Amino acid sequence: MKHLTAINRKARRIEKVTALPQHDVVALQQGSQPPQQPEGPHIPAGCSIVFSPGWEADRTGGTAGLCQPVERDLFDCHMGCYWPAQVPDQLNHAPDWTAKCAAAQKDWRQIDLVFPG
């Protein structure tokens, strides 16, 4: 913080846990930690076994942080979960459609549309 100076130990903790993440799309890349926790590693496991926020509303009551990260739809939900995510057929028609996306959280913009043919 630049405009407030943390004085006691609690203030220093607040400053630390609310430090700005160095990501490009903050709300989507918060991970699934509850508020005011240091950000943990992203573990792409099925959402039924982690405490992801809900589907209807996120933990703040808004909609920006649903089932994050959304990349799960592409890489996980349609296989490990019932979620009917629409993804290309990676076995037959589009085996390379995520080839440019090495790390989903960073490279998701590289995924392009897949056209039949």
Next chain:
Amino acid sequence: MSTPALPEIATSDAPLPGLRVTPQTRLRLLEFHRFEAAGQTFAYLVPSAAVFALDECALALVDLLGEQGTASIEALAAAVDGKYPVQQVWDTLGDLHRARVVTEALAPAPAPKILPLTPIPLQTLVVNVTNQCNLSCEYCYEYGEDKIVDTENGQQPKFMSEETAREAVEFALRESGSNPSAHITFFGGETLMNFPVLRKTVAYARQRAADVGKAVDFSLTTNATLLKPDVIDFLADERIGVTISIDGPQEIQDKFRVFSNGQGSYALVAPKIKALLERHRSRPIGARVTLTRQTLDVLKIYRHLHDEMGFWEVGFAPVTTAPQRGHAISDAGFDHLLGQFRTLAMDYLQAALEGRHHGFSNVRETLQELHQGHAKAYPCGAGLGLMGVSTDGQVSLCHRFAGSEAHKFGTLTEGVNRDTQRAFLESHHISHKTDCATCWARPICAGGCYHEAHTRYGTTQGPNLHYCEWIRGWTHTCLEIYGALAVQRPEFLRQFDGVDHEASDRH
């Protein structure tokens, strides 16, 4: 007015991902107490208990929000236009939002009620080795008119047996859970009236602690009447922390701290205390003063006990009593007391700035709590990390309730009744004290002493409304001292970095 890119404040809201902020978003202030020290403005935040210093722009925005109730970001930026650039306003609001000084006007007020997970490791067990006393202090909560348990004609033995004391040791070690150490405080009655058991218990506890690979340490409170040379040697050699209950110079001490024939105790205890202070150098020795309507001269008492007698620290507490008693402190008395505390606290600040020791322990303890910034849901550790044991081995909320059936938490042999403990924590949570809901001092006070509330209002559940003004006044004074030290001598505060608040009462 040009609007900077929106993500600037959106990304400043890390604790609230998904928050959508626009220039039209209306903000309002959350709770905090403002104070000034050493030319700076600070905020003590409620309920987090965090202390932040505010820069000029932050202060201007907080003032605007304070005047207007709610205001949009663009209106705030317009109001300080020419003084602070728009980008700085957004940055500052981002910081204020992160620290929870401001929030969106429409955000619902959070009302968390988080109960501690049980079992809670026991830090301190207060062992009442006797309920007998050789003094007859008129204000005593154990024998006076406000007593809870009839120790004179009751069921309990007058002295704790060696066997029960051993069970207390086992209980303390067992209930300390994952803590690497256990702390036992011997208490009474007059603790030293059961010195033989106390001495054996210390030896037994050291042995048992070594067996289970834990550290154990001890303290006790005494009226000093029974401090004989062999007792003093034992206390010094065993590094037992000693607190002496003493009210001040002779004319003050002898008003209330008297033998049953009415004779004052000063003449007897003064030379014994002198001998103790000369011999026992392994731990600092403190005096614990009970203040009454008739004995409110804090400065005189402090000077006598610290400067003349040589106590390392002196702590003061107003007498716990029903309001109609002759020694109860009146509202005017509390005002007078606060003035005296302030004077002595400013002495403390001066000493701290000059690098000298000052023995006013009320300030040191409050500074320690402010520095840690614990936001308390409960006023003290009673029923959490601290419990009391009566002479017959009954475990209770704290030593002041030792032997009271209504405040029983279990027994030494059967352990803590977790259902009772949970029910207590459930019903005594700060969120139930509606009077405290609007008080800025609640993170540090949490309603005050259970025993005091029980004596005044007949229930442990209510807040101690008779000293709210006093608590706020005193906390404000200590915040000013804290702020001044943070600016002028921050290294002084480092001594509090690793120290956690130990909830204990030294009556």
